[in-house]
Amino acid sequence: MTRSGMHAATLRLVFAVSAALPLTGTPPAAAAGNGADEKAIVAVVNAEPITRQFLAEQAVLRHGEEVLDEMINRHLIIQACEQKGIQVDGEAVREEIIHIAKKFGLSTDAYLQLLRDERDISAQQYSEEIVWPMLSLRKLVAAEVEVTPEEVNKAFMSQFGEAIKCRMIMTSDRSAADQLHERAVADPEQFGELAKKYSEDEQSASVRGLIPPIRRYTSDPQLEETVFALEEKAISEVMPLGDMWIFLRVERKLPATPPNAQTLPMVRQQITDSIRDEKVRVTATKLFTQLQRQANVVKVLGNPEQEQQYPGVAAIINGQKMTVAKVAERCLERHGKTVLDGEINRKLLVQALRKARLQVTQEDIDAEVSRAAVSFGYVDKAGEPDVEGWLKSVIEEPDDKAIELYVRDAVWPSVALKQLVAGTIEVSDEDLRRGFASNFGPRAEVLAIVLGDQRTAQKVWDMARGNPTEKFFGELASQYSIEPVSQSNIGRVPPVARYGGQDVIEEEAFKLEPGELSGIIVSGDRYVILRLQGYTEPVVNDFDAVKEELVRDLTERKQRLAMATKFDDLKEAAQIDNFLAGTSRTARRSAAAPSGR
Numbered sequence: 001m002t003r004s005g006m007h008a009a010t011l012r013l014v015f016a017v018s019a020a021l022p023l024t025g026t027p028p029a030a031a032a033g034n035g036a037d038e039k040a041i042v043a044v045v046n047a048e049p050i051t052r053q054f055l056a057e058q059a060v061l062r063h064g065e066e067v068l069d070e071m072i073n074r075h076l077i078i079q080a081c082e083q084k085g086i087q088v089d090g091e092a093v094r095e096e097i098i099h100i101a102k103k104f105g106l107s108t109d110a111y112l113q114l115l116r117d118e119r120d121i122s123a124q125q126y127s128e129e130i131v132w133p134m135l136s137l138r139k140l141v142a143a144e145v146e147v148t149p150e151e152v153n154k155a156f157m158s159q160f161g162e163a164i165k166c167r168m169i170m171t172s173d174r175s176a177a178d179q180l181h182e183r184a185v186a187d188p189e190q191f192g193e194l195a196k197k198y199s200e201d202e203q204s205a206s207v208r209g210l211i212p213p214i215r216r217y218t219s220d221p222q223l224e225e226t227v228f229a230l231e232e233k234a235i236s237e238v239m240p241l242g243d244m245w246i247f248l249r250v251e252r253k254l255p256a257t258p259p260n261a262q263t264l265p266m267v268r269q270q271i272t273d274s275i276r277d278e279k280v281r282v283t284a285t286k287l288f289t290q291l292q293r294q295a296n297v298v299k300v301l302g303n304p305e306q307e308q309q310y311p312g313v314a315a316i317i318n319g320q321k322m323t324v325a326k327v328a329e330r331c332l333e334r335h336g337k338t339v340l341d342g343e344i345n346r347k348l349l350v351q352a353l354r355k356a357r358l359q360v361t362q363e364d365i366d367a368e369v370s371r372a373a374v375s376f377g378y379v380d381k382a383g384e385p386d387v388e389g390w391l392k393s394v395i396e397e398p399d400d401k402a403i404e405l406y407v408r409d410a411v412w413p414s415v416a417l418k419q420l421v422a423g424t425i426e427v428s429d430e431d432l433r434r435g436f437a438s439n440f441g442p443r444a445e446v447l448a449i450v451l452g453d454q455r456t457a458q459k460v461w462d463m464a465r466g467n468p469t470e471k472f473f474g475e476l477a478s479q480y481s482i483e484p485v486s487q488s489n490i491g492r493v494p495p496v497a498r499y500g501g502q503d504v505i506e507e508e509a510f511k512l513e514p515g516e517l518s519g520i521i522v523s524g525d526r527y528v529i530l531r532l533q534g535y536t537e538p539v540v541n542d543f544d545a546v547k548e549e550l551v552r553d554l555t556e557r558k559q560r561l562a563m564a565t566k567f568d569d570l571k572e573a574a575q576i577d578n579f580l581a582g583t584s585r586t587a588r589r590s591a592a593a594p595s596g597r
Helices: 003-017 051-084 091-103 108-117 123-144 149-160 174-186 188-198 223-227 264-293 303-311 324-357 361-374 387-394 400-421 429-440 452-468 469-479 482-487 503-509 543-572
Strands: 043-047 048-051 165-172 211-217 239-241 246-254 297-299 314-315 320-323 442-452 521-523 524-536 576-578 583-585
Touching: 043 149, 043 239, 043 324, 048 051, 051 091, 051 123, 051 264, 051 320, 091 108, 091 123, 108 123, 123 264, 123 324, 149 174, 149 211, 149 264, 149 543, 165 174, 165 223, 174 188, 174 246, 188 211, 188 452, 188 482, 211 223, 211 246, 211 320, 223 239, 223 324, 246 361, 297 576, 314 324, 320 324, 324 400, 324 543, 324 576, 361 387, 387 400, 400 543, 400 583, 442 452, 442 469, 442 482, 442 503, 469 524, 503 521, 503 524
Parallel strands: none
Antiparallel strands: 043 048, 043 576, 165 211, 165 246, 239 246, 297 314, 314 320, 442 524, 521 524, 576 583
């Protein structure tokens, strides 16, 4: 049995008997319990059910190890909190989320919606996997974090203290730096010009060496000490900065800008909080690394030998067992809807194959993988498909499990659809004629102006007709075109090929003579004016020389379109009830079906 086969078999056993010790100390708003009916139905596809048990197996197969790692990390924090008698309840989590949302100037609902939209993180996931661990780690290290008055004063000086406005010259060569320094000292007023010509820091060189004002406690201590000791207009000595050499000229000393007396206490408190937050972050990171290093973790899931030894167990963390069922529940919460969508699609294909009395064999799978390898240029020295190289390019770690998933999720559906449309693909003489013209025929080189409304289009067309020169047409494009390419390139756009998918544009373009202006072409919600520059020479004149290539390319293109159409038809004709998503799709009524009374 392959590793993946053993893995799947173990999962089936696990969900049948599901035995092991539950975790303790679960954080607030934890995942739904494991008491859900394993035989519960999560979807029905044309009267065929998909069970929760099966979906859980598929979710764990795809995401189990990744989710397990996250759960282990959180459990290490749980155990550390239990040892120190620390608790972070749901109210604390909610208050922290409100606090974070306010920092961004958002309501809590708006902030959580932003997380869903931008990062695909649910409110529950954010609470459990981000906020709860953060608060717990803060409490664990709180006693170790202290903010001193000296640290607050330094931070205050860095924000509100005096500053030095400077120009800088930077080079990677010490001798060049010394020569430039000598010239700058001899004539300090040319410092800006020297920086512009010779400094290797492009950003400051572009503004004659000016750099942001230097404040205390914000950069290299030696640099700050040197600069603050100089008088205005003085030039520093050459000094190292990383692997570069620099020297500076003091332009002006800027006085301190402290806040007023009323806001000073609030500002100092904000500085204190900021320092504490950063120290907590650093200390918590070190603690978490230490917890991971010191933990005794046995990862069972994904290890066939361990799975046989500990049936139903995903991991053992410092002697406590975490069940596969618990990991499965988390996988369903995080990825269930996405995995279910894929399984619904797969069931539609299985049903269609069964109805057509077709089946996908291992031979078909191997042939499809080889075809994909060749089409993407993975061939060996003998010209044979380099399947191993291809798999390494599409799968991060091509072990048995990863290959099984690649075949199940990508290769098998492709083969199934190809079988379902086999015999329906025909490349006609007209297809070949159009394909030859599109790929190898002449192109119309045009200038184009694209407008958004008919009134403006008529106005621009009248002006172009009144002065029918290439230069004036380009100026009109730059001024009026709403299409970025033609606007920025004085009307120039990529050459127009026949049968390239822009029927109206192509028809008009190939009617024109060089130098001739088109009418106003309506294309969708845009109005287009063309000026023909000329026609390119055909790439190939001999049709027979490229006929085989054309037939192959057109067949593949038609096949892809037919596969997409077939799959859309299967979905449209299906009765699908998706209970996880809360959706139901009624089968499309056949045109030949009676309407009823």
